[in-house]
Amino acid sequence: MKLITSKDNPLFKELKQLASSSQARRRAGQSLLDGVHLAQAWLQHRGAPQLCVVAESAQYHPEVAPILAQCEALQAQCLVLADKLYDAVSTVDNGVGLFLLVATPVASAPKALTESAVLLDGLQDPGNLGSILRSAAAAGVRQVFCSPGTVAAWSPKVLRAGMGAHFVLDIVEDADLVALCAASRIPLLATSSHAAQTIYDCDLSGPVAWLLGHEGQGVSAALQEAATQEVVIPHLGQMESLNVAAAAAVCLFEQLRQRTAGR
Structure with missing residues (x-):
């Protein structure tokens, strides 16, 4: 897994913009799923994310490590951010140190309502x-x-x-x-x-x-x-x-x- 420690890294800058701007997420068609529960739910129902991001200090956390291993098994890209960089990107205060970047699912409106x-x-x-x-x-x-x-x-x-x-x-x-x-x-x-x-x-x-x-x-x-x-x-x-x-x-x-x- 790649470790990013510089705030000038292009991928870090991209993640920071996505985390701070709803317009950026909408333009990119991407969403951030912060935390263990959302990550587990995505993996269960939707499969591999585009990117799995963990804080450097959270790599071996007992809840984070299995998710990281599952993402690697699914051949999803995994990335480690230095803690200060992770904190600058995370949308949750005092989180566990894990989020997924996923393609936002897009559903189409039917021609007529036929189900609840x-x-x-x-x-x-x-x-x-x-x-x-x-x-x-x-x-x-x-x-x-x-x-x-x-x-x-x-x-x-x-x-x-x-x-x-x-x-x-x-x-x-x-x-x-x-x-x-x-x-x-x-x-x-x-x-x-x-x-x-x-x-x-x-x-x-x-x-x-x-x-x-x-x-x-x-x-x-x-x-x-x-x-x-x-x-x-x-x-x-x-x-x-x-x-x-x-x-x-x-x-x-x-x-x-x-x-x-x-x-």
């Missing part, structure tokens, strides 16, 4: 998006469509919140949600505190698409109008509504419950 999906309209919080991706993956909903203006799905913060969910999903960014809704062959459900029907009274045994919106403004008027129906998550207490990630989890797992246990 999540449509996200303008979400801004990386933690919310990552949590929704994690819930979708756990509930067996594979397709996720993000409108323009939604936080970047492959940003380091969203990746950490997703905990590997990205690698088992088809994530389409900058999707035309209105066009998808117009071509949908399945029910389109939007949550609303003013709806009469609860999610527990709704037939979710077949494919459905969930419309979830901006944390403050909710789903846009155009998408709300495109929805087949509006549903409400009933709750007690004085809170007006749920966090969007919590609402998504409730909806997705009620759908899973109906599909697996019957209504």
Whole structure:
């Protein structure tokens, strides 16, 4: 493995730019997976990375060494950075000293919605998006469509919140949600505190698409109008509504419950 100790090394400069700039990552079509869990998940579901990078002091760490060996066995390029250089590139404070550089998976939007999906309209919080991706993956909903203006799905913060969910999903960014809704062959459900029907009274045994919106403004008027129906998550207490990630989890797992246990 090559050891890089100079900050003037061209590859180090390239890695530093990718780590610090979402635009650079988007132009290159690459993502950084920082930490043991994301690396293990990628290797399990997607195979070899483009590059495995470890801090010099982490080469023999008990969690890092097996991942490094697996990457070498897959003939992926492996690189060691002097600790100071690694710290300048890592997107995690006090991390274990390992990240993978991978080609960002690109999924294409279908001509029509025919299987369960999540449509996200303008979400801004990386933690919310990552949590929704994690819930979708756990509930067996594979397709996720993000409108323009939604936080970047492959940003380091969203990746950490997703905990590997990205690698088992088809994530389409900058999707035309209105066009998808117009071509949908399945029910389109939007949550609303003013709806009469609860999610527990709704037939979710077949494919459905969930419309979830901006944390403050909710789903846009155009998408709300495109929805087949509006549903409400009933709750007690004085809170007006749920966090969007919590609402998504409730909806997705009620759908899973109906599909697996019957209504």
